[in-house]
Amino acid sequence: MAIKTRIDKWLWSVRIYKTRTLASDEVRSGKVKINQSNAKPASNVQAGDLVTVKKNGFNFQFKVIEVIEKRVAAPIAQQCYQDHTPQEELNKYNDWFIGKFGAEMRDRGAGRPTKKDRREIDDFKENYFDDFDE
Numbered sequence: 001m002a003i004k005t006r007i008d009k010w011l012w013s014v015r016i017y018k019t020r021t022l023a024s025d026e027v028r029s030g031k032v033k034i035n036q037s038n039a040k041p042a043s044n045v046q047a048g049d050l051v052t053v054k055k056n057g058f059n060f061q062f063k064v065i066e067v068i069e070k071r072v073a074a075p076i077a078q079q080c081y082q083d084h085t086p087q088e089e090l091n092k093y094n095d096w097f098i099g100k101f102g103a104e105m106r107d108r109g110a111g112r113p114t115k116k117d118r119r120e121i122d123d124f125k126e127n128y129f130d131d132f133d134e
Helices: 007-013 020-028 075-079 088-099 117-134
Strands: 004-006 032-034 044-046 048-057 058-064 081-083
Touching: 004 007, 004 088, 007 020, 007 032, 007 044, 058 088
Parallel strands: none
Antiparallel strands: 004 044, 032 048, 048 058, 058 081
C-alpha cells in the first residue's frame, strides 16, 4: 500500500509554504496541481507524483520522492522532492531575485527609523525600482 498524505500538509512539511494555512489557501485558489489536474487541500499526494506550484508569478514543478507529514529541517525536506522546474522559469526567478534586496546601511547611533523615515524610504525604493522596470 502506497503512503499518501494531504497536499497542503506535504507542501508545508517540505517548506514550499511557510504555514499550512497558506498552503491550503493556495491549493484552494487553484495555484497547485497534481499530475496536471487541479488539486483540493484534501487531495492526496504520493511518491512519484508531479506537483506544480504557481508562487509569486513563477511556476515551479516538484516530483515527490518521499511523503512526510511533519515539518522537518530544510536539508531533510530537500531530500523529499526533486526540482523539475524548467530552466527558463528558473532563469526568470533568478533574474528577479538576485540583487533585489541589498543590505541597507544606517549610520551608527542613528537608532531605528521613525514612521516618517520609513515612509520616505519606502517611497524612494518604490520610485527607484519603478525606473528599472520601464
